[in-house]
Amino acid sequence: MQSTAHAFKANVRAALADQPLQQALGMARTGFQQKRADAAARLPEFEALRDAAKALKDHVLGHLDLYLEAFEQRVVEQGGKVHWARDAAEARAILIDLCQAAGARTVTKSKSMVTEEIGLNEALETAGIRPIETDLGEHIIQLAGQRPSHILAPAIHMTKERISALFAEHHGRPPVTQAPELLAEARAFLRQRYFEADIGITGANFLVAETGSIVLVTNEGNAELTQGLPKVHVVLAGIEKLVPTLEDAFVLLRVLARSATGQEFSAYTTVLTGPKRPADLDGPGELHVVLLDNGRAGMLGTEFQDMLRCIRCGACMNHCPVYLATGGHAYGSVYPGPMGAVLTPGLVGIEEAQHLPNASTFCGRCEQVCPVRIPLPKMMRHWREEQFRRQLTPPTARYGLKLWAFAARRPALYHLGAKVTSRLLGWLGGRRGRFASLPLAGGWTGSRDLPAPEGQSFQALWAARQGRGR
Amino acid sequence: MTAGDARAEILARLGHGLRGGAPGAEQRQGIVARLATPAATLIPSRAALDQAGRIVLFTRQAEAVQASVERLPGPAELPAAVAAYLRRHNLPMRLVMARDPLLTAAPFAASMIQVRYGPVVEADAVGLTVALAGIAETGTLLLASSTERPTMLAFLPETALVVLPSRQVLRAYEDAIAAWRATGEGLPRSLNFVTGPSRSGDIEQTLQLGAHGPRRLHILLIDEPAPAGDGASDAA
Numbered sequence: 276m277q278s279t280a281h282a283f284k285a286n287v288r289a290a291l292a293d294q295p296l297q298q299a300l301g302m303a304r305t306g307f308q309q310k311r312a313d314a315a316a317r318l319p320e321f322e323a324l325r326d327a328a329k330a331l332k333d334h335v336l337g338h339l340d341l342y343l344e345a346f347e348q349r350v351v352e353q354g355g356k357v358h359w360a361r362d363a364a365e366a367r368a369i370l371i372d373l374c375q376a377a378g379a380r381t382v383t384k385s386k387s388m389v390t391e392e393i394g395l396n397e398a399l400e401t402a403g404i405r406p407i408e409t410d411l412g413e414h415i416i417q418l419a420g421q422r423p424s425h426i427l428a429p430a431i432h433m434t435k436e437r438i439s440a441l442f443a444e445h446h447g448r449p450p451v452t453q454a455p456e457l458l459a460e461a462r463a464f465l466r467q468r469y470f471e472a473d474i475g476i477t478g479a480n481f482l483v484a485e486t487g488s489i490v491l492v493t494n495e496g497n498a499e500l501t502q503g504l505p506k507v508h509v510v511l512a513g514i515e516k517l518v519p520t521l522e523d524a525f526v527l528l529r530v531l532a533r534s535a536t537g538q539e540f541s542a543y544t545t546v547l548t549g550p551k552r553p554a555d556l557d558g559p560g561e562l563h564v565v566l567l568d569n570g571r572a573g574m575l576g577t578e579f580q581d582m583l584r585c586i587r588c589g590a591c592m593n594h595c596p597v598y599l600a601t602g603g604h605a606y607g608s609v610y611p612g613p614m615g616a617v618l619t620p621g622l623v624g625i626e627e628a629q630h631l632p633n634a635s636t637f638c639g640r641c642e643q644v645c646p647v648r649i650p651l652p653k654m655m656r657h658w659r660e661e662q663f664r665r666q667l668t669p670p671t672a673r674y675g676l677k678l679w680a681f682a683a684r685r686p687a688l689y690h691l692g693a694k695v696t697s698r699l700l701g702w703l704g705g706r707r708g709r710f711a712s713l714p715l716a717g718g719w720t721g722s723r724d725l726p727a728p729e730g731q732s733f734q735a736l737w738a739a740r741q742g743r744g745r
Numbered sequence: 746m747t748a749g750d751a752r753a754e755i756l757a758r759l760g761h762g763l764r765g766g767a768p769g770a771e772q773r774q775g776i777v778a779r780l781a782t783p784a785a786t787l788i789p790s791r792a793a794l795d796q797a798g799r800i801v802l803f804t805r806q807a808e809a810v811q812a813s814v815e816r817l818p819g820p821a822e823l824p825a826a827v828a829a830y831l832r833r834h835n836l837p838m839r840l841v842m843a844r845d846p847l848l849t850a851a852p853f854a855a856s857m858i859q860v861r862y863g864p865v866v867e868a869d870a871v872g873l874t875v876a877l878a879g880i881a882e883t884g885t886l887l888l889a890s891s892t893e894r895p896t897m898l899a900f901l902p903e904t905a906l907v908v909l910p911s912r913q914v915l916r917a918y919e920d921a922i923a924a925w926r927a928t929g930e931g932l933p934r935s936l937n938f939v940t941g942p943s944r945s946g947d948i949e950q951t952l953q954l955g956a957h958g959p960r961r962l963h964i965l966l967i968d969e970p971a972p973a974g975d976g977a978s979d980a981a
């Protein structure tokens with residue numbers, strides 16, 4: 276996909292003014308957060324499971340090459356095929372070759388962020404192959420010609436009215452307006468597509484090295500129809516998805532749904548091993564697994580290795596004040612929210628994604644809820660340092676910091692400056708105590724007020740306090 | 746550029762990032778051993794209950810996710826219970842069924858229900874199959890694909906009826922995996938852990954049932970031990 280991560284600031288301004296979006300995000304705030312908290316409270320072992328999940332992912336990442344080889348061997352032994360892709364272009368080429376080899380005209384897809392990451396749909400269309408998204412949320416945004424705005428709830432930004440208009444326009448049926456009718460209509464429309472499809476493409480939540488299995492998790496059951504009805508099933512998965520054994524997969528599965536939606540378990544967890552057996556009545560005759568690197572291997576052994584523990588639960592964005600104010604589209608990248616702010620620069624480069632690590636208040640809630648305990652704020656700081664090192668920080672910020680550093684190393688000058696500025700701002704702020712706008716600080720005051728200092732600097736207050744204490 | 750190059754290059758990148766080079770024999774042996782003897786994992790204590798307790802928990806958890814559960818004394822009562830369910834929901838007296846010994850032994854021929862075996866087609870409104878196990882912890886059914894039990898029985902029809910022998914209600918997922926390991930056999934093509942009917946929250950975050958899979962999931966818990974050779978005893 277075309278990244279617009281560089282336009283983050285403009286995207287944010289539009290998002291903050293978008294009323295329906297703000298309403299949807301308000302619901303996400305109350306819904307997702309409460310449900311996760313309740314699910315965690317119901318399971319006394321939840322925190323211990325998070326520790327186990329983190330340790331497990333660290334172990335796998337520490338031996339990733341060996342687990343990938345073991346997985347590949349098991350898939351092949353069972354009649355599947357494994358393909359390796361260094362980058363997005365290579366992965367697209369492999370998938371298009373597979374489609375062409377099968378003479379595919381239509382492919383069904385179940386929600387997969389990694390196919391978004393490689394821009395698969397555009398590539399398929401260019402090759403004359405029609406991709407059909409089957410996840411309800413993905414279907415909605417595919418009709419709208421948009422990108423997912425949340426890794427689990429891709430159409431979270433859409434109102435019922437907008438969905439109703441889209442369905443009326445694209446399904447060629449009389450308009451319906453209520454949620455159950457909209458669902459029934461999408462179900463009927465997509466049902467036909469499953470039967471027409473020549474190939475089903477899915478991602479993978481986990482890949483099991485011991486058995487060569489692919490684990491898929493959905494609530495709708497669309498992954499089962501996507502892989503189970505066509506004659507070929509193609510899996511596209513990042514190389515970090517490995518787990519050693521089936522038991523290990525359940526350590527992660529136990530924290531995944533609870534962190535994501537607050538469910539005890541998602542409706543469908545499917546473990547697929549090899550293609551259709553000769554005597555089976557259903558299932559795909561061919562199974563292909565495409566293993567994608569695309570920047571992941573380069574993160575191993577660096578300060579960004581921890582990011583590869585991510586199991587794409589979405590909790591970090593559900594608890595992020597920035598995400599909940601702007602929605603996912605503002606990030607302009609496939610992966611939004613805190614995990615996107617760390618992962619995207621790793622995948623597309625810090626030059627393109629330079630605003631993302633700055634889209635944080637460093638409140639730390641993402642790290643508190645991350646099931647695999649990824650230190651997201653710390654990693655955003657690493658990216659900021661990297662940016663500064665590479666001179667990517669905007670000149671105003673660089674000069675501002677230099678000026679501050681100059682003063683900070685000279686306490687007398689610093690105190691004088693702080694005293695003068697806070698007095699001046701306090702006086703200008705007047706009785707209201709806030710600025711709705713301030714010259715040179717439009718970036719801040721455009722969407723929020725700047726509280727005026729109350730007249731004294733921290734240093735002055737501290738000195739007074741110390742004096743009193745003695 | 747060939748496919749072989751991509752594999753070699755990715756593995757080389759990984760080796761370089763991890764330890765500055767390819768893995769040694771010792772590291773390789775460590776992973777072989779880890780895979781051969783699966784590590785014990787943390788299993789929540791919630792379902793550490795006796796059989797009766799597990800059944801109570803299974804039922805409560807399944808109902809909490811909008812499945813319905815009905816308990817029957819034995820397979821002989823199945824056809825009447827299924828007919829009553831179909832009538833209650835205004836469904837046709839017609840279904841596609843697994844050729845499972847537990848079901849073929851039940852007196853469907855004497856009932857009003859028209860039964861068909863074989864692959865599931867789009868027109869099938871009701872499917873009836875047998876679960877390998879039930880997982881008390883989360884009210885989850887474990888279904889396994891086989892010649893007799895095509896996967897689509899529980900996915901394509903709008904109404905999925907699943908028979909579960911009550912002695913197969915286990916504590917946790919790991920108990921089912923342990924039972925599979927004990928058989929020494931390979932995995933079936935598809936193992937499905939099913940927790941309630943199909944659902945979506947994609948329209949304004951409201952819960953809607955029956956997104957792509959079944960709108961209704963009805964679980965028939967059967968108490969009487971099934972006859973010998975019953976396929977459902979795999980996980981005992």
Ligand code: SF4
Pocket residue numbers: 584585586587588589590591592613614641644645646647648649
């Ligand atoms: S970073 Fe953590 S919280 Fe965010 S999606 Fe990944 S696993 Fe979930």
